[in-house]
Amino acid sequence: MSIASSPSPLRGPLPPRAGIGLKAEHYDEILETRPDIGFFEVHTENYMGAGGAPRRYLSEIARHYPLSMHGVGLSLGSADGLDAKHLARKAELVNTHDPVLVSEHLSWSIAGGAYLNDLLPLPYTEDSLAVIAAHVAQAQDHLGRRLLIENPSTYLRFRDSTLPETEFLNRLCEATGCGLLLDVNNVYVSAWNHDFDPDDYLFALRHAPVGEFHLAGHHHALFDDHPRGLRIDDHGSPVRPEVWDLFVRAVDLFGPRPTLIEWDSDVPGLDVWLAEAARADALLAGASRDAA
Amino acid sequence: MLPELQVAFRDAVLGRGDPAAFAAAHVEPGGLDPRRRLQVHRNNTLITLTDALGAVYPVVRRLVGDDFFAHVARGFIERAPPASGTLIDYGAGLADYLGGLDAAAGLPYLPDVARLEWAWHDSFHAADAPPLDPARLAALPRERLPGARFSLHPAARLIRSSWPVGRIWIAHGDPDRPPDSVSLDEGPDYLLVLRPDYDVRLRFVGHAEWVFIVNLSRHQSVAEAWAAAIDIDSTFELSQVLRDCLTGGLFHGVDLGGPFPE
Numbered sequence: 001m002s003i004a005s006s007p008s009p010l011r012g013p014l015p016p017r018a019g020i021g022l023k024a025e026h027y028d029e030i031l032e033t034r035p036d037i038g039f040f041e042v043h044t045e046n047y048m049g050a051g052g053a054p055r056r057y058l059s060e061i062a063r064h065y066p067l068s069m070h071g072v073g074l075s076l077g078s079a080d081g082l083d084a085k086h087l088a089r090k091a092e093l094v095n096t097h098d099p100v101l102v103s104e105h106l107s108w109s110i111a112g113g114a115y116l117n118d119l120l121p122l123p124y125t126e127d128s129l130a131v132i133a134a135h136v137a138q139a140q141d142h143l144g145r146r147l148l149i150e151n152p153s154t155y156l157r158f159r160d161s162t163l164p165e166t167e168f169l170n171r172l173c174e175a176t177g178c179g180l181l182l183d184v185n186n187v188y189v190s191a192w193n194h195d196f197d198p199d200d201y202l203f204a205l206r207h208a209p210v211g212e213f214h215l216a217g218h219h220h221a222l223f224d225d226h227p228r229g230l231r232i233d234d235h236g237s238p239v240r241p242e243v244w245d246l247f248v249r250a251v252d253l254f255g256p257r258p259t260l261i262e263w264d265s266d267v268p269g270l271d272v273w274l275a276e277a278a279r280a281d282a283l284l285a286g287a288s289r290d291a292a
Numbered sequence: 293m294l295p296e297l298q299v300a301f302r303d304a305v306l307g308r309g310d311p312a313a314f315a316a317a318h319v320e321p322g323g324l325d326p327r328r329r330l331q332v333h334r335n336n337t338l339i340t341l342t343d344a345l346g347a348v349y350p351v352v353r354r355l356v357g358d359d360f361f362a363h364v365a366r367g368f369i370e371r372a373p374p375a376s377g378t379l380i381d382y383g384a385g386l387a388d389y390l391g392g393l394d395a396a397a398g399l400p401y402l403p404d405v406a407r408l409e410w411a412w413h414d415s416f417h418a419a420d421a422p423p424l425d426p427a428r429l430a431a432l433p434r435e436r437l438p439g440a441r442f443s444l445h446p447a448a449r450l451i452r453s454s455w456p457v458g459r460i461w462i463a464h465g466d467p468d469r470p471p472d473s474v475s476l477d478e479g480p481d482y483l484l485v486l487r488p489d490y491d492v493r494l495r496f497v498g499h500a501e502w503v504f505i506v507n508l509s510r511h512q513s514v515a516e517a518w519a520a521a522i523d524i525d526s527t528f529e530l531s532q533v534l535r536d537c538l539t540g541g542l543f544h545g546v547d548l549g550g551p552f553p554e
Contacts, residue, residue, distance in 0.1 A: 048378045053490040056420075073377020079295035086377050111298035115374040116305055118336040120298075123318075127294055148421025156329035157320040160297070194322055210377070226324050232332060238502070 001264040014039055014066055014100045016256035016288065018280035021263055026270045034064060038281070039100065039259045041068040048089045058097065068101035068212070068260065069094060073115065076135045076149070077108030077122045087142055092145050097176070101258065103181045103213055104146040106132070106169065123158035124168045129175075136176040148211045149173075150181040153189040153218070153233035166191075166204035179211035183256070184247045185239065185262075189218050189231040198246055202253055210254045215239045215247055216262035217281060221247055235267035238276060248283055256284040305334050306370050329511045330472070341369045346381045347527050348413045352390070354471075355399065364393065379416055384410055384534020400477065401455035408457050408494075411449035411485045415492050416444045419449035423488040423541035429491055429534070438515035443545040444536075447487035451508055455479040458496055495540055500525035501533050503543065 002032060017038025020151055022030075030040075038222035040061060047058050061067070094102055107119035122128045151169060163171075173180055182205070217237030223228040239247075239261065251257075261276045294520065304311035310429035311334075312327050319326035342365040346353050354360040368389045374382040390396050423445055432440070451457070456478035463472040482502035484495040497505070500521040507517035514530075521528045537543060 043381055045377060049380050051420035052417045052487070054417070056490055073379065078295075079298055083376055089378060108298060109377060110303040111295075113375060114302050114306065114377075116302060116333075116337045117340045117374065117379065118305070118333050120305075120333060123294070123297065131294055134360075151497070156326065157322065158297075158318055159320055160318065180302050223324075223328070226328075230325070230329070230332065231322070260399060276310040286404055 012100075012219075014068075014258045015132065016174060016258055016284050017117075017259060018065075018259045018284065019068065020261050020273050020277050020278035022058075022061065023092065023263075023267050024057075025267065029270050031057075031060060033063075033270075035270065037065065037274065037277060038258060039066040039068050039260075041101075041262075042069050043219055044069045044071040044090055044093055046071045047093055048086075055218045056090055062099075063096050067097055067099040068103065068258070069097070069099040070150075070260075071102075071104045072119070073109065074104050074139065075108050075110040075115070076104055077120075077128065077132045077138065079108075079131055080111045080112070082109055082135050082138060087156060089142050090139075101148060101156060102145045103150060104136075106165075107151060108230045113141060119152055121152060121154045121156060121158070122168075123162040124161040124165055126162070129163070129168060129171060130274070134173045135179050136172065138277050139174065140178065146177060146180040148179040150183050150214065151186050152228065153183070153186040153193075153231075155193055155230055155232075157161065157194060165202065166201055170204075170206050170209075173209040178209070180205065181211040181212045181214060182210050182250065182257075183214035183216070183233065184250050185214065185216045185251050186233060186245045187250075188240075189245050192228075192231040195228075199249060202246075202250055205254075207254050210257055213247065213250065213257050213259040214262055215243060215259060215276075216264075220242075223251070233263045234265055238272075244279070244283075247280070251283060251287045256287045259284060299335075304330055305337050306373060308332070308370075338366055338369060341367065341374070344379055345369075345383050345386065349386060349406055349409045350467070351409055351461050352386075352402060354403065355402065355466065356396070364396070367393075380413075383413075386410070400478075401453070401457055401460060404451075404453035404455055404457045405460055406462055407453070408451050408485075409453050410485065410491055414496075415447045415449050415485045415487045418487065421446050421544050424538060424543040424546060426535070426538040429538060429546065432548070438513060438518075439549050440514045440551070441511050441547045442514075442543045443547070444509050445486070445488060445510075445541055446520075446542040447485075447492075449485040450502070450509060450540050451483040451485065452502060453479060453481050453483075456481050458483045460496060461494070469537065470485075484540065484542060486540050486542060493540075495500075497526065500528045502538075504528070507535065511524045515540060 019039035022042045047054050097175040103121050109116050187198045187201050216235045218231050218233045220231050260282045300314050303309040304314045315330045342362055345365045387403040388481035391403040396402050458481040459474045482497050486493045504517045504521035507520050511543050
């Protein structure tokens with residue numbers, strides 16, 4: 001029996017396996033070799049054209065694999081309000097492809113009509129919480145789906161912030177019913193950049209909302225006048241050993257969840273990427289056995 | 293308040309206003325110059341948007357080199373950042389921006405190369421539609437043809453340039469091969485960007501053919517469009533040109549001003 005003739009495993013709850021991103025340079029190889037992988041995650045915005053090859057490939061791959069739609073352009077944290085046209089295009093894709101997961105970010109990218117294509121940090125205040133909670137609720141209503149919201153990599157903290165990021169996320173989940181996409185690499189990067197203990201961060205989060213993990217590579221920028229430097233999240237290299245270690249502790253704490261290996265620059269061959277996913281799969285399976 | 297903070301942050305990222313004052317007022321130093329923390333976001337924005345433009349304009353980038361392209365992209369991004377989070381819509385204005393740039397005046401064909409690359413990108417993402425089946429037209433009684441009005445395929449784009457931009461585009465199309473030389477006297481180029489299925493194709497046509505097609509795209513009848521084409525080239529072969537248009541997938545539909553004969 002071919003996978004395509006039994007669509008139910010593609011639509012039900014996603015098992016706690018590893019997935020990888022979907023890139024144009026791998027479309028044909030994926031369809032020809034059908035690698036054994038838990039799911040594919042796409043940047044929703046890449047498929048917002050009216051038609052053409054990207055959408056055709058997405059439809060074809062969605063026939064064979066569970067799909068996760070990860071948005072980078074909705075700008076939930078913008079005081080400007082949500083872009084209705086962008087939300088409508090997202091809804092059209094969600095309705096067409098029925099992804100198993102739909103996720104967005106705890107960040108903003110649009111101010112005064114300019115989209116900055118970066119996941120910019122929010123000041124963690126009651127005011128910001130009210131803004132983003134209203135937008136998460138609006139997006140969930142419009143999409144008819146629960147969103148997972150991803151913790152950001154941050155490089156700066158605002159003087160105005162009054163709440164820890166973990167409390168901000170816990171309260172956002174509570175207020176809107178959204179889930180948490182826990183990016184373990186982002187936790188590591190932010191902890192380094194602001195000199196806090198990443199395990200403290202994990203322990204401060206509520207468990208139930210965690211619906212997915214992300215893992216990715218980052219680079220370490222060193223400065224002459226600041227040897228500690230900044231860790232920069234660029235999804236351009238293998239997951240670092242210290243992030244794998246933190247992932248193991250996160251899986252211990254929250255339990256196994258679907259886990260994406262992200263790679264967005266210097267994208268490797270499919271075999272290299274699948275090998276990273278296999279490593280995550282082994283850790284997830286080990287945790288499942290321990291729990292049994 | 294959040295709206296003011298975000299607008300000031302946007303300005304700092306786009307190099308407007310006074311980023312140092314913004315950083316000092318709003319960013320916790322945490323052992324590092326706050327400007328350096330803010331700079332990460334300016335870098336992210338400029339680098340990722342420059343990459344996005346470079347993906348749409350690979351030949352423009354090759355023609356001017358990576359460094360100059362990054363310089364041009366930075367100026368364009370700062371002046372005209374994307375208006376929405378749908379990045380595939382971004383960059384249509386680069387041709388006009390290049391046209392107004394003194395530093396690019398030595399490459400007068402560059403804006404038209406950019407127009408061709410945008411047409412390619414726009415066609416790549418355009419709506420899918422079946423091209424008009426040549427057999428339907430072949431079955432048409434000849435006396436109905438002059439009154440026929442065609443609609444273009446939604447992914448078809450028409451480009452005309454005084455410069456040989458189609459040849460320049462082809463000569464620089466392969467990043468792993470040194471470009472063939474193109475004489476700037478070889479222009480003008482009349483080009484159709486066609487995508488009847490999923491692959492974008494470029495077709496060169498003659499002047500008369502191009503005028504004929506542009507007139508059809510403006511909903512002129514075949515007779516009206518033909519009259520303009522024959523003024524340019526008295527040897528214009530209507531049936532051959534229509535056949536080429538149909539097999540290339542230029543048309544989506546045809547309106548005969550009445551029922552289509554079965």
